[in-house]
Amino acid sequence: MKRFEITKKRKLNDNITWLVVYAPLVARKAKPGQFIILRTDEYGERIPLTMAGHNAEDGTIDLIYAAVGRTTMLMDQLEVGDCFADIVGPLGKPTHMEGLKKVCVVGGGTGNALAYPLATGMHDHGIEVDMIAGFKNKDLIILEEEFRAGTDHLYMVTDDGSYGEKAFTTDKLKALLEEGKEYDEIVAVGPPIMMKFVCQLAAEYNIPSVASLTAYMIDGTGMCGGCRCNIGGEDKFVCVDGPEFDGSLVDWDELIQRNAYYAEQEAEDRGHVCRLTGGVRYHD
Numbered sequence: 001m002k003r004f005e006i007t008k009k010r011k012l013n014d015n016i017t018w019l020v021v022y023a024p025l026v027a028r029k030a031k032p033g034q035f036i037i038l039r040t041d042e043y044g045e046r047i048p049l050t051m052a053g054h055n056a057e058d059g060t061i062d063l064i065y066a067a068v069g070r071t072t073m074l075m076d077q078l079e080v081g082d083c084f085a086d087i088v089g090p091l092g093k094p095t096h097m098e099g100l101k102k103v104c105v106v107g108g109g110t111g112n113a114l115a116y117p118l119a120t121g122m123h124d125h126g127i128e129v130d131m132i133a134g135f136k137n138k139d140l141i142i143l144e145e146e147f148r149a150g151t152d153h154l155y156m157v158t159d160d161g162s163y164g165e166k167a168f169t170t171d172k173l174k175a176l177l178e179e180g181k182e183y184d185e186i187v188a189v190g191p192p193i194m195m196k197f198v199c200q201l202a203a204e205y206n207i208p209s210v211a212s213l214t215a216y217m218i219d220g221t222g223m224c225g226g227c228r229c230n231i232g233g234e235d236k237f238v239c240v241d242g243p244e245f246d247g248s249l250v251d252w253d254e255l256i257q258r259n260a261y262y263a264e265q266e267a268e269d270r271g272h273v274c275r276l277t278g279g280v281r282y283h284d
Helices: 024-029 070-075 109-124 144-150 169-178 192-204 252-258 263-270
Strands: 006-011 016-022 035-039 047-055 060-066 086-091 102-108 128-135 153-158 185-189 209-212 228-231 234-237 244-246
Touching (some): 024 047, 024 060, 047 086, 047 109, 060 109, 102 109, 102 169, 109 128, 109 144, 109 185, 109 209, 128 144, 144 153, 169 192, 185 192, 192 209, 228 244, 228 252
Parallel strands (some): 102 185, 128 153, 185 209
Antiparallel strands (some): 035 047, 209 244, 228 234
C-alpha cells in the first residue's frame, strides 16, 4: 500500500465525504481532537482537517469533510487508490478528558463530522456521553448509526421536524437540563452562532463548556495568524493553542463577524467547477 493512499471512500450525503487514508506514522500517534494538514498534489494548498478517527493497527486515519472550497472540491474528485501529496500530523492539542464522568456533545450541521471523533473518543475513554445532533432537515443527516454505536444516548433534532424532534440544538439541551440531567462538561461543535448560544446556556447552569474552533484554521502551524482569536481578552491561535477552548471565554461576536470573510472566495471557487465534467480547475 502506498503512503497517503485512499483506501475507502464513502459519501455521507451530497456534500460530505468520508475518506480512509493510509498514513501509518500519523495513525500511530493520533488522539481524539487532533488534526492533520494535507495537500492534494504538488500544486495544492495546505489545509487542516480534524481526524474523524484512526486505526493504529491498520495504519489508517479517517477524514470527513464538506466540499465548500477549491481544495475540498478537488478532494472529492479523488478515488480509492489515489494518493495525497502530503499529510503532516498529528497536530493540535488532544481533547481534554481527565476527570470527566459525563458530558453532553452538541453538534450542528456539518459540525457533526467534527463532533463525531470527540464524542466517540470520550465514550471509548469511559466517559458517559449524551449526543445532540442537529440538522436543518432529514436530507442533511450524517453519521446517525455511528453516533448511536459510539455514544450512550443520541438525540436527533431537525429545524423543520422532518426527522427526530423538531427543535434547535439549544432547545433540546435546555430541555435535558430542565429534566435534571447533570454534566461535567458541555462540548459545542458547529456554526459559531450555535456554539455561542450553547456555551451561554451552559454558563446559565454553571456547567463548563468547550468549543471546537477547528474551522478557523488555515496554515495549521501558527505562522500565518489567520486563526487568531480572542479568548478571555488574550490573543490565541486555534492551531497551536487549541483547537478547543473554554466556550465561556470566546469572543463570539468577533468570530461570527470573521466567519463571513471567506464566503466570497468560496463562491468564486464553486464558479471554477467545470459544467461538462464536474471537475475543479486550479488555474484560469
